[in-house]
Amino acid sequence: MVNKKSSGFTLIELLVVITVLAILSGVLLTLINVNGIRSKARDSQRKADLSKIQTALESYFADHQQYPSGRQDCASSQNPGFMCITGSDLTSQALNGYMDKVPVDPLYPSATSLCDGNDPTTAGPYTYYAPLDGSKYVLATQMENPLSNSDPNWCGNVGPALGNPGMFCEVNPANDPVNCYAVSSPIY
Secondary structure (H helix, E strand, O other): OOOOOOOOOOHHHHHHHHHHHHHHHHHHHHHHOHHHHHHHHHHHHHHHHHHHHHHHHHHHHHHHOOOOOOOOOOOOOOOOOEEEOOOOOHHHHHOEOOEOOOOOOOOOOOHHHHOOOOOHHHOOOEEEEOOOOOOOOEEEEEOOOOOOOOOOOEHHHOOHHHOOHHHHOOOOOOOOHHHEEEEEOOOO
16 A cells, blocks of 8 residues: 655645635725725826916917917806817817827816816816906816815815806716816916
8 A cells, every 4th residue: 555645735725725815805905995096196197287288378378478268159158268178179279389289187088078068167177267368267177086175276275266166177966166176377
């Protein structure tokens, strides 16, 4: 009789180890919160995009002594200077030559589907407002993560003329403008 001594693992032992590793990785992914990290990255991208558009608008102002005027074809006379930044809108066209490509929201790259021409207060992810004389502007977006009302770029803190802080953003269903982020011209 020959006594065989096995030096490997049994199938049951391997399955137990694989199961334990799967459970641990699931717990770890829950702790890491991958979706939270992604939404924060998109929010950072939104801030960077608005900063790029803002730089292009200031270059435009230096050349033309005014900012591109807001949309003039609004059906609503309440806020006639609103425009959704889509990459092909009038403001984006005015910025040709000042930037290679006007950025659009990372989560909604086809922002035109979120713009409602009949109600500019519900415009899409990147919203541009300028009075028809082009004397000032506000750029705004809806962030995925809430902003503090002490944040200088929270819509309620960007210029006293904003009035309703939610009017520059597609607000969440509860009409809570807490996620609204905006930048403005220096003279706003």
